[in-house]
Amino acid sequence: MSEAIVLDSIPFCLDAAGLAAGIHLPEEDAELRQAWEALVRNVTKLARPKAIYRDCTVDAVSDDIVVVEGVPLKSRVLAGQIGERRRLFAYCVTCGTETAVLEDSLDALGRFWLEELRLNLLRQAIAYLHKEIRRRYRIPRLAGMAPGSGDAEVWPLTEQPKLFTQLLDNKVTAAIGVVLTESLLMLPYKSSSGVLFAAEHNFATCQLCHRTNCPNRRAPFDSGLWRQNGMDGMR
Ligand code: SF4
Known part of the structure; x- marks a missing residue:
């Protein structure tokens, strides 16, 4: 069994001007703009996005396991994606807990901004994790899946504890500070956990998600892929 690898010095850059457009900050409001820039500076000083991952061996793949x-991971879609592959990477990645100290000094708008900055930190940490695994294991293209991502039946959220307690060897909280609650919520909220694997084609669970108006959608719903994965009988 391989050791889990911790990435605790993930580089990031928060561009106050670039991110201001995303939160619809009015250009003419100098006071708001100063408050935003001060928050970006504080978050930049404090934040330490992190990740933990482990190179895991796939023992067997059946129709839906x-x-x-x-450890049996129950997902027909994951089984289809893994196919003949005999390796995947279990991971958890987070914006980090360090910016929590800012919360008490912020009003509702400030807290909204803080969550947006944490989301951006999480995205940068995910990109870094992908890059790191591709470089280290010489994998040209990675795809991933996470329990609870996509429609509920794609890979149920109830599978999440298997990642934390078994595939990541109960090390997530001690190594990167992410806690999985009894209701299967990750704290900090801006955290993500799942598996990555070598892929020949781009794949995102958004392709198997019926949710409309999702601001984070990365790919359109794909009815062909939905049918190909035998999902019709599951709704
Ligand atoms: S469309 Fe949105 S909710 Fe659905 S899987 Fe993609 S990011 Fe998640």
């Missing part, structure tokens, strides 16, 4: 080092 992928067995990874003795």
Whole structure:
């Protein structure tokens, strides 16, 4: 069994001017703009996005189960994506807990901004994790899946504890500060956990998600892929 690898010095850059457009900051309001820039400076000083991942061996794949080092992951879609592959990477990545100290001094708008900055930190950390795994294991293209991402039946959220307690060896909280609550929520909220694997084609669970108006959608719904994965009988 391989050791989990922790990335705790993930580089990031928060561009106050560039991100201001995303939060619809009015250009003419100098006071708001100063408050925003001060928050970006404080977050930049404090934040430490992090990740933990582990190189895992796939033991077997059936129609709807992928067995990874003795742990059965129940997802027909994941089984289809893994196919003949015998390796995947379990991971958890987070914006980090360090910016929590800012919360008490912020009003509702400030807290909204803080969440937006944390989301951006999470995205940068995810991109760094992908880059790191591609470089280290010489994998040209990665795709990923996360429990609870896409329609509920794609890979149920109830599978999440298997990642934390088994595939990541109960090390997530001690290594990067992410806690999985009894209701399967990750704290800090801007955290993500799942598996990555070598892929020949781009794939995102958004392709198997019926949710409309999602601001984070990365790919349109794909009815062909939905049918190909035998999902019709599951709704
Ligand atoms: S469309 Fe939105 S909710 Fe659905 S999987 Fe993509 S990001 Fe998640």
